[in-house]
Amino acid sequence: MLQVISGSGQTLSSRLRLNADTARPNYLQLEQQIGDMILSGELAKGDTLPPSRKLAVELGLSRATIQKCYDSLRRAGLLSAHGRLGFIIEGGPDKIKPRMERLKGFTEEMRELGKSASSRVLQQAIVRDRSVASIFGVPSDSALLLLVRVRYSDGLAMSKETAWYDVSAAPGLADKDLSGSVYQLLGEQGVGLVHCEQTIEASEPDEEECDIFGFEEPRPCLLIKRRSYDKDERLIEYVEGMFRGDAYAYRLKLSV
Incomplete structure (x- = not known):
């Protein structure tokens, strides 16, 4: 042996x-x-x-x-x-190595990498949240779409994402099947996302996230927060995603 x-x-x-x-x-x-x-x-x-x-x-x-x-x-x-x-x-899961030079959704990202993307919707509801409304810069009683999903790559749970959307910009979004690409649905309603602000930091998954990822004990993960805007600089999407650290390796191309 x-x-x-x-x-x-x-x-x-x-x-x-x-x-x-x-x-x-x-x-x-x-x-x-x-x-x-x-x-x-x-x-x-x-x-x-x-x-x-x-x-x-x-x-x-x-x-x-x-x-x-x-x-x-x-x-x-x-x-x-x-x-x-x-x-x-057997080795761990193959690391996903997405490029970060442009804004794209999980579905498109997986397709470019030759992988099959799928989602499981945990929550989809219209909510009113004062703290999130302040992020969007809208009145505290404004209606926002809350979407919580587990995202899979070739059947492996890669992330748990909690996202909010300004439904006043895309009023039909709340009634759609959101297990696929939300970016595609936004585009169909004439809402184009042109840029985002994104942060990535180390974090530890909670009990629910450990269960989703199949971790016996918390393991290092990546907490990714993203704010996505349309051409009028209107914030359309705010996302907080917990990504498993053993399967992600981000690539950046930098120039002088």
């Missing part, structure tokens, strides 16, 4: 560190560390992890603890069980 981390000459057990000064269970500490090694490529796809009994002896832990760690990584899709061969590394 392969126990050496690519090119390092070190066994897996020698790279793992358990912190006794924490209430976090040992199996979760191991899951996080081994999972990070897989997602970073430090452990390569096709490698076999040490048998649970052997790793337990090397770390001074119970076999049940190692098995629980392995099982959790298997449920996350990072390992697969192969009988007497033990657990084989």
